[in-house]
Structures are given as structure tokens and as C-alpha cells.
Amino acid sequence: MPVSAIYLREGMKKLKRMLIHAYTKFNLGDDLFVKLLCERYPDTHFVLPARSEYKQCFASLSNLTLYPIESIWVRGIRKVLKKLKLGSIDIQKVLLKRLARRCDGVVQIGGSVFMQGARWKEDYAWKLDVFDSRKPYFVLGANFGPYKDDTFYVRHRELFSTYTDICFRDRYSYDLFKDLGNVRLAPDIIFQHAKPDNPRNGKYVVISVIKPSDRESLKDFDAMYYNKIKEIAVAFAEEGYGVKLMSFCEYEGDEEAVKAIHSLIPQVYADRVNMYFYKTNLEEAVGLLASSGMIVATRFHAMILGWVFGKPVFPIAYSEKTTNVMNDAGFTGAYADLKAMDSLDPEEVVRSLNTNTLNVSVLARQAERHFEKLDNYLGKNNNAKEASAALNPGVFARRGHES
Template structure:
């Protein structure tokens, strides 16, 4: 009998998170997946016959959410849908961060009685107090399987028998793409102040990315400023940087805003000759497509992964970017390559336990649809 699986994921048109969903659904074509997400997600997964989308932004769903809040019912629509499925898979990266207003583990992360619950692809933290850690430790005991993407997170919970570690899920993406390599630089950018610990860094970061862009154009390169997630301010950051550039280089600078087309976004990176990566998954994708990568690390999760894979190239922490010189970035094109073939193989271990549960399902998928 075909298995029905509820996906919990970050559904704000973030390229990295959308790739998690893509790789999950591609691996199990005979499983029917259900995703609670904005209706526009049907564009992202229109070619997937095994994905059904429950529209989180349609009128009925919004009305139901309003009613639950007014009645002070501590229950989520995602959980209502999940109860009709055979299992839940929570796939995502930074899904266990302690926020300032944290008051306890949200309902949708609680284990549903009788339903296998898998967590794949995550890191843990940052967190500020022991209570956050302790409550998650007790929660994780109840999950079927947890596979972290970094050794630091794994080390926090390694005494739990259901906790494992594997390299980031995106490492297993198909590396072969029929695109031409040209003198083309991709710079993935963020809006630093979207993150509280970087709220004073917008201006200096934009200025440095502007300087790097001008330098590479003057060295004969085309530059693409790339947004991975509009909601988190990437697109706004691109526009701020573009406004700082001199008009005479506009013909050599492009912008790319990811929203619906994952394959197009991947081709942009695959066709480049160098990636300057502030986004975590721009760093991973650069390595996947065998590009030299200069990371601009805005989070310890980037440093942890660089350490895990033994990256020996140069990088800069975003808080230290004021000291960065464009020539230093340029010279790293010769030194910042890394072979991730081992990581590509190891990343498939995220699905080891889920394989045991799903691979005997029958294919009854009827196409991605919005409900």
C-alpha cells in the first residue's frame, strides 16, 4: 500500500530549503507527500507527480487559523493534516534555533502518537540556555530518527541511539549539468540585519560586496548578484548593492532572484567560474558543482561545515568583512577548490532509516496539486 508522508519544512521560497524538499520527493517517487505551503509552491513542484500542496494562504486555511487562535486552541493545521498521513518528515537546516521569544517547543514539532517522526538535514542551535537544550533532548528521545548535518550538533546528542550524522543533504545533488563555463562570478548576498546578531553590518557588507563586484568587472568578469530568499531580505540587499555601483559597469552586472525555478537557479551557479558565498547553500552548491568558493560566514553553521569537510581555503567571518580586500578574494580563485565526492556519497545516509520505511511503497502519485 502506498505510504502517505507529511513534510514539515521552511516554505518561504528559500533555495536551500526547497532543494531539501526536491531531493526528498525525488528519492521516493512511489510515496505520496503532503506539503503545507503557500499555493505558489505548486509552481516549484509542478513536475512532481507525488507532491500534494495544502495551500497555507488560501481563504479557508487563513480563516481556520484565525478560529484556532481566537479559541486559544494550541493546535496547528500541519498537525491536522499529518494525522491523516502514515509518517512525518521534518526536513530543514536551521530548525532548532533558540529565538528571543522562545517559550517552549511548538506543537507541530511534538511527536504525534503512533506516527513515525523523522528529522533530516538539520543543525542544532545556536541556543542560549540549558532549558532549551534539555527540552529538545527529551523531545528527541521520542523521535524515530534524527540525522544532523554537522558533527557539532551530533556531539550534543550522540548518546541518544536514534541520533546520527551525515553531510548536508544538498551534497548529493546531481553534479552533471549541461551548461557552459564562462568568465562569470556568482555572489550570493544576504541582508545582515535580518539576523539580530548582525543588525549593524548592512552598510559595511554592502560596501564590500560593491568593491568586490567592481574589482571582478575590471578584471574582465561578468558578475551575478544572487538572491536565495526574498523574504529574508536577499533581494533588498541586491538592490542596495546595485545602487552603489557606477553606471559604467552595469552592462557587466546581472541580478538573479530565486523564487519558483530551482533548475534555473542551479544552472546560474553551475555556469559560473567562481562563487562568493554568503548564503550557506551557495557555499555547498559551489562545491557540488566543483567551483572554487570564497565563503563569507555569517553563522557558526558555515564554520562547522567547513571544519567537517576539511576545507583549507580562505574565508572571512562577516563581522570581520571590513578588513577584506577584493584582491584577496580574487587570488583565492586558485586555492579555494575542494573535492566533495566523499560528502556526496555520505550525505545519502540522511535517508538510511527512511529508506527502510518507504522504499516498498507503491506509486499512486497523480501530480502536484494545490488543495
């Protein structure tokens, strides 16, 4: 619905204008976060700083305005500043700071957005400078860590105490900060994703992959991981299944990993194993997962979406965020730890076709709790409290694995 139409419907009531702080590197999971947020609040005007290519990704969201952070005129200003020997001025930060001042608040939505990297102090200072501490700041769907030292934790504890609301997606993160009073817990936001109207189980398996060496803790695992994924793909091909090697995020090396694994597939199985690269077509990518017969999920949100769509899922855990959520969700099916999967029998993965589903209907209702405080601020009537009224605050339903 056009913004002008919303104004008329609300009797000229002023729309709230919210800045979205998100990971905008064309990662399927993070892009779904933004989509679900905007769809939940059609009467709110959202602004997302992102590359102009995101117009394709979010073309259906009439209440979202893209703020092109790498537009021609921004690059032009940067060149002018460089000629004037003012290159130390971060024009992008200046523009984002002005944009934040013009908004009524900030929604930071994402998953692993509080990890300790080499430049975390610079990133921390950047956030303090850009965002107006006098305006509401909501954090939805995140987990905290991994982190290496107490300074990282203490500084973020200080920062979090100034925020309006923080809703973590895993108990580990929640327990670190639950005494602050503004911290809550709910299952991952993607549990809120709608199920397909006419679900089908295609005769193919989606294998979502990553490039292990893109992560500091997995620098030496590329060759082992690629070879094991190749073995799993071949095992499914031998059972008559098609295989889709799927990239969720080119920027993080998924596409490179898909190509490397595909090059290992023996020629006799080549016609059964295909590559799929997510770029900007969210609906197409989600549809591929929703119509599959099974999902082998290294990507965290491949696991979540597989459960939501009622698919057998074999998770490959590359970090504690995966195992934390598996535990919180009560998943008791077979899975692999990426670092130890050299000994994994591919036939164990194939057998999971018949065992590794999970009923997530309760988790889907609980996931709505992420939005409770934001609903109140944006004036949206919601059923989130009703969805969790019978449950203890911050406690996930425990649902076992089902065959």
C-alpha cells in the first residue's frame, strides 16, 4: 500500500518512520528478517540503508524506502573530500547519522550481530556516534557472541542497558543479560515465516553450504568439508534424488564453496547435482527450500526454514548458535558437528529422510514475542502475549523429534 494511502486511511495520522539496522550483504536469512519486519507493520514507514540492488529483493514492500549508501552522488562527495584532503571524513557515517536523526527510532534486526571481531571497538564507537541515544532502539532476533574477552561483554552490557528492548533468540545469550530488565527471549524470528499454501515434497534434496575458512574458527576445514558434502550428495544421487547445492550468501563465500564441491562430483552423477545461487530473488530461493524433499543444513536458517516447512532436516553445526537453538527447540534428531564430520557416514544423512522432522507450531507462536515491545511502540494490536500467556516468560516449548 502506498504511503500516501496509509496517511488517508489513518485520518492524516503521522506515520512513524523507523530506521532498520541490518546486515545487508544479500544473505538469505537476514533479508528474510527485513521482509518479515516490514510485512508485520504495513502502517509504518521503514528506511533501510543498503545498496540499490536491494530494490529487486524488496520490490513488494511498499512501506520500505531504500537509502542507497553507495550511490553515485555519495561516491562523488567522497572523491571531492579526497581532493580537498578531507578523506578522513566518513561521509557514509555522516549521512547515516543525519538519517537516524530524522527517524523516530531504530530496529536492529538480525542474528549473529554481536560477535567479537578484530575491529569491534571501531564498530562499537561507530554505533555510539551514529544512533541517537534519546530515541527508542529495539534489538530483535539476535544472539550474543562468540566473544573472547570480558571487555567486549562489559562494554555491550553498558550499551544494552540504554536500549529500549532486546529480544534474544537463544537462552545462552538471554542468560548473559537477563538481569538488565529490558532483555527477553523468544525463538528465532524465521519461525514466523508462513508455510506454503500447497506444500509438496520434490524428489530432490537441498544442501546449503558454507565456506568454512571464511570463519576464523574453521580456517583449516575447507577440504574435509567439501569432500564430505560431495560424498553426501553422491549418496543421495545413488538413491535416485536430485541434489541442489545452495548458496545463501555470495559475500561470505557460499557461492565459491558450491562451485568447489560441484567440481568434485563424479561425472556419472553430474546430471543429478545442480548449483543454486541466491542473489536477490527471495521468493524463488524460499520456494526451492519449501518444495524440497529434505534439507541438509549448514546454514542456520536453512535449518529453521526446513523445520517450518515440515521437511526432514539434517543440521551441520558450525557454531554454538546452531546447537544452542537445536537444544532450545528440543530437536533430538541426527546432526553433525562440522569440525568432526570427517567420520560421518553419508548413509546416516540419507536415513534422516525418515526421521528428522520437528513440529514447530508452538515455537512459531512463541517467536511472535520478539515483537511485543515494538508492537506497543508502533501501536499495533497483536496476539503475541496471548501466544505465550500459558508459558513461563523466556521459556521455549520443548518439542521432541518426530518421525
